[in-house]
Every structure is written in C-alpha cells, then in structure tokens.
Amino acid sequence: MNSPVYQTVIVGGGFTGLFTALNLAHEHYPRSVILIDQNERFCFKPLLYEYFSSEMDAFQVVPRFTELLKGSGVIFVQDTVESIDLHQQQVKLASGNSYNYSNLVLALGSVTAYHHLEGAEEYAFPFWTEADAIALDQHLGDCLQKAIQTEDIEQRRQLLTIVVVGGGASGIEMAATLADLVPHWYTALGGNSDEIRVILLNHGQEILNGDFNDPLRPIAEKELQKRTIPIEILRGAEATKIHANAIEYKHNEQIQTLPTSTTIWTAGTSIHPLIKNLPISPEHRDRRDRLLVTPTMQLLDFPEVFAGGDCVAVPDNSLPPTAQVAYQQGANIAQNLKAIAFGEELKPAKVNIRGTLLKLGLNNAAANLFNVFEVAGESGHLIRQGTYLTLLPTPSHDFKAASEWLDEEIFHHHLDTHDVGKKVVQAVEVVGVGVMGVLAARKLLKMLGNKSSVT
Numbered sequence: 001m002n003s004p005v006y007q008t009v010i011v012g013g014g015f016t017g018l019f020t021a022l023n024l025a026h027e028h029y030p031r032s033v034i035l036i037d038q039n040e041r042f043c044f045k046p047l048l049y050e051y052f053s054s055e056m057d058a059f060q061v062v063p064r065f066t067e068l069l070k071g072s073g074v075i076f077v078q079d080t081v082e083s084i085d086l087h088q089q090q091v092k093l094a095s096g097n098s099y100n101y102s103n104l105v106l107a108l109g110s111v112t113a114y115h116h117l118e119g120a121e122e123y124a125f126p127f128w129t130e131a132d133a134i135a136l137d138q139h140l141g142d143c144l145q146k147a148i149q150t151e152d153i154e155q156r157r158q159l160l161t162i163v164v165v166g167g168g169a170s171g172i173e174m175a176a177t178l179a180d181l182v183p184h185w186y187t188a189l190g191g192n193s194d195e196i197r198v199i200l201l202n203h204g205q206e207i208l209n210g211d212f213n214d215p216l217r218p219i220a221e222k223e224l225q226k227r228t229i230p231i232e233i234l235r236g237a238e239a240t241k242i243h244a245n246a247i248e249y250k251h252n253e254q255i256q257t258l259p260t261s262t263t264i265w266t267a268g269t270s271i272h273p274l275i276k277n278l279p280i281s282p283e284h285r286d287r288r289d290r291l292l293v294t295p296t297m298q299l300l301d302f303p304e305v306f307a308g309g310d311c312v313a314v315p316d317n318s319l320p321p322t323a324q325v326a327y328q329q330g331a332n333i334a335q336n337l338k339a340i341a342f343g344e345e346l347k348p349a350k351v352n353i354r355g356t357l358l359k360l361g362l363n364n365a366a367a368n369l370f371n372v373f374e375v376a377g378e379s380g381h382l383i384r385q386g387t388y389l390t391l392l393p394t395p396s397h398d399f400k401a402a403s404e405w406l407d408e409e410i411f412h413h414h415l416d417t418h419d420v421g422k423k424v425v426q427a428v429e430v431v432g433v434g435v436m437g438v439l440a441a442r443k444l445l446k447m448l449g450n451k452s453s454v455t
Contacts, residue, residue, distance in 0.1 A: 107308055127174055
C-alpha cells in the first residue's frame with residue numbers, strides 16, 4: 001500500500017496512543033494520522049474492574065475506537081502489527097498491508113508476564129483486557145452454578161475458592177472486588193456466601209511492597225478485611241505450579257497444594273514482544289528492556305520515532321506505569337509532533353504525579369493526593385470515579401477540557417490541604433455524579449475541618 005510521505009503512524013491504542021491521536025486532532029495537526037490497534041475497542045484499564053462488576057457500562061470503559069475517533073480525521077486501522085522496520089520507516093501488518101511513516105509513535109504498553117511458571121498461562125486467568133473480564137465472568141458464573149448443584153462438600157469448597165496471585169495494586173483491586181461481588185452472586189442463586197473464600201497469594205511479607213500505591217498499604221490492609229467476605233492473605237507464599245483445579249505454592253520452605261477452580265494471575269507484566277524485537281541496543285534500554293527516550297520522548301537513535309507509556313523509560317526520571325503518566329505523555333508527544341510539522345522547537349515532556357488511587361471493593365476506594373492527605377471508603381470511591389471519568393475519551397466527555405480543568409484547578413493550585421480538599425470536591429461535582437458528589441463533598445469538607453455547607 002502506497003502511503004503519503006508525511007504521515008504519522010501510531011502503533012497501539014492504549015492511553016498514550018489514543019491521547020496522542022486525539023490531541024493531534026484537537027490541535028489541527030496538518031499531517032495524516034493513522035492509529036493501529038488489534039482490538040476493536042479501547043480499554044480503560046483502571047476501570048476494567050467496574051466493567052467486570054457492572055458498576056460501569058461498556059460504552060464508558062470499552063468504547064469502540066471508531067466512535068472515539070469519529071470526526072477527528074484520524075484513520076483507525078484494526079489489525080495486528082507483525083513487524084516494525086525502523087531503518088526503512090515502515091510498519092507491516094498481519095493483513096499484508098504496510099504503512100510508511102515520517103513519524104512513528106510507539107505506544108504498545110506491556111503484556112502479562114507468567115515468569116515461565118508451569119501451568120500459569122494455561123490455567124490462570126489474566127485480567128488485562130475486555131476479553132479477560134468476559135472470560136472470568138463466565139467462568140465464575142459456571143463455578144457458582146456447579147457449586148449450588150453439588151452435594152459433594154470438597155467439590156463445592158474447590159469451586160468456591162478463588163486465588164489471586166500477586167499482592168500488588170492489581171491483585172488487591174481484583175481480590176477486593178471479588179470479595180464483595182461473588183458473595184452477592186452466590187446468595188442470589190440461593191447459596192451460602194460464607195462458603196466462599198478469596199485468597200490473596202503474596203510472594204513477600206507485605207502487600208504493595210515497592211508499588212506506586214505503597215502509601216496506601218495501611219488503608220488497604222484494613223479494608224481487605226472489611227469486605228463482604230474477608231480476604232485471606234497468604235504472605236511469603238510463592239506460586240510454584242498451577243493446575244486446572246489447584247495451585248501449588250511454597251511457604252516456609254514447604255510445598256503446599258490449595259484446591260481451587262479459579263486462579264487469577266496479577267503477578268507482573270513484561271515488555272511487548274514488538275518492542276523487545278526492535279533493533280535497539282541494550283545500552284539504549286533499561287534493565288526491564290524498556291526503550292530509553294530523550295526528555296522530548298524520542299528514541300535515542302531514531303529521533304523520528306516517539307514512544308511513551310509502559311514500554312519506555314526516561315533516564316533519571318523514574319515514572320510509574322500508570323494511566324496518568326501515559327495520557328500526559330501522549331499529550332506531550334502530540335505537542336512535539338505538531339512542533340516538528342511547523343518547524344518549531346520541541347519541548348521536554350512534563351508529567352505531574354498527582355497521587356494514587358486504589359479500588360478496595362464495590363463503592364470503596366482509597367486516594368492519596370500528592371502525599372498531602374488520604375481519603376478512604378465511599379468518599380475515596382467517588383474521588384477515584386470522578387477523577388477517571390474526566391479522563392474517559394468518550395463522545396459524551398470533552399476529554400481535553402476536562403483534563404485541562406483538572407490540571408489547572410486542582411493539581412496546579414494546591415496551596416494547602418484545605419484548598420486541595422475544596423478543589424477535589426469541585427472535581428467530583430463537575431464530572432457529573434450529582435447527589436453522590438454532594439455527599440462526597442460534605443464528607444470531605446467535614447474531614448478537612450471545614451464547617452461550611454455545600455449546596
């Protein structure tokens with residue numbers, strides 16, 4: 001396929017890729033833009049738990065790329081990228097098509113890593129995509145139906161035992177969601193919810209150890225025990241093998257077997273194979289094989305190529321692999337692509353780490369904002385939902401106006417704790433959660449010592 005000489009190709013439709021495309025469209029970028037992703041739908045990964053639990057709808061969490069890009073001028077190509085030739089400046093697809101580019105944006109993110117653990121890829125459920133959420137939902141439904149029909153106590157115990165491998169943020173959010181949700185499902189079928197077990201298998205002694213969400217550990221420890229079914233945490237337990245109906249793990253130098261019909265894998269990610277296969281020397285990668293980029297988000301040896309998100313590392317600037325980092329990098333990449341097109345000077349990317357948000361069950365979350373103060377429970381949930389809703393790139397939300405408002409009004413003017421609290425309250429109300437927003441506002445203001453009413 002022949003392509004125009006001046007053409008920007010974006011590989012990967014995650015936060016970095018999609019927000020690069022949308023920002024380019026908003027800024028009236030003068031060159032052709034093509035966004036390539038193998039999936040039909042964008043997946044707002046932080047809210048995938050809400051999609052799984054039906055707290056949020058598909059159009060919010062997994063909207064179609066064609067809907068998001070409608071009227072933008074960005075061309076969406078649903079296809080699988082087979083190879084990227086950095087020297088010939090060409091992207092080859094599984095369909096046989098290929099696209100030449102004047103500028104390329106690598107936004108491939110990361111993939112689930114099973115660390116060569118026997119049986120993990122075959123029998124453990126990942127939780128990374130819409131398809132993963134659907135598969136897990138169907139599997140758990142089948143397990144509960146079988147459990148309600150069997151009189152065999154051991155079989156029922158196995159069917160009603162859920163093991164989540166990994167005590168990082170993803171594992172905690174998954175376990176907390178299941179510990180509230182599955183008992184509700186089973187009770188609706190006529191079962192005894194007390195029979196359900198949700199077990200978090202953690203390799204270390206502490207959950208969230210070394211995680212970006214580490215400041216929220218004390219809150220998480222408490223909230224995990226307040227779920228509909230208290231979560232059992234197996235500490236110092238290393239998974240050694242996964243079977244279709246059991247998991248083996250090493251604890252205190254002893255190998256133990258835990259019968260379960262459901263093992264969920266949240267124990268890490270690795271670099272995307274396409275990124276791994278690029279002709280980039282080890283000196284220009286970090287120890288996790290991520291690509292090193294300049295402050296302007298360009299590859300060191302290929303300045304026409306930009307990259308962002310989980311697949312890159314900025315030297316001397318450690319950034320967590322989160323949505324807030326990826327979408328800000330997308331906006332920065334778009335600005336520099338526009339600068340190239342108009343012969344202007346490129347600017348270093350600026351990423352503001354605004355805190356951390358952690359889902360801790362249905363209608364429950366914790367928020368740590370700038371390490372200034374923490375909010376948990378329903379108020380934390382509303383802040384988390386409100387913050388993410390402003391970032392949803394759906395037709396019903398002007399993503400740029402919302403994110404800019406969030407930047408300017410909340411995150412760039414936090415003079416003191418009281419001011420931050422007032423701004424967060426305003427954010428919750430503005431994103432449209434109505435009465436719930438007002439309730440959250442009252443709780444926050446009370447917590448921060450403000451006696452004025454919110455109307």
